[in-house]
Amino acid sequence: MALFVIIILSFLGVALSNQLTTSSQSLVYEVHGTRAYLAAQTGLEILAATSFPLNSVNAQCNIPSPGNTLNVSGVNGLQNCAITTMCSSQIVTENGVDTLIYYQFESTGVCQAGTEWTSRTLARDGVVRL
Numbered sequence: 001m002a003l004f005v006i007i008i009l010s011f012l013g014v015a016l017s018n019q020l021t022t023s024s025q026s027l028v029y030e031v032h033g034t035r036a037y038l039a040a041q042t043g044l045e046i047l048a049a050t051s052f053p054l055n056s057v058n059a060q061c062n063i064p065s066p067g068n069t070l071n072v073s074g075v076n077g078l079q080n081c082a083i084t085t086m087c088s089s090q091i092v093t094e095n096g097v098d099t100l101i102y103y104q105f106e107s108t109g110v111c112q113a114g115t116e117w118t119s120r121t122l123a124r125d126g127v128v129r130l
Helices: 002-051
Strands: 069-071 081-094 098-113 116-129
Touching (some): 002 098, 002 116
Antiparallel strands (some): 081 098, 098 116
């Protein structure tokens, strides 16, 4: 009878240990997913600010760095993260009269911790009436 109780408690101990490991891993993925999301959001904000400068009527796709990649590893909270941005524009005629420039912004935040990589991609659109 004592051997049976020891075996059952051993199985319960192993199951609990596996549950704690799985819980820790999901917390790590959640934290890195949030960091990647915030990195992508930062990229969109930088891209929008450089493409639509204040006190200027000239909007254009301005990629903030060569190669479209921003290294934000030195920023608190975004260590081991990078941002890749993309901007495209298209001229559209609405109702044969109005001319619009349709901008598409995309930003991908990628964060690494050891061998784990997490990425999030965000997109935003903008329209300028000429």
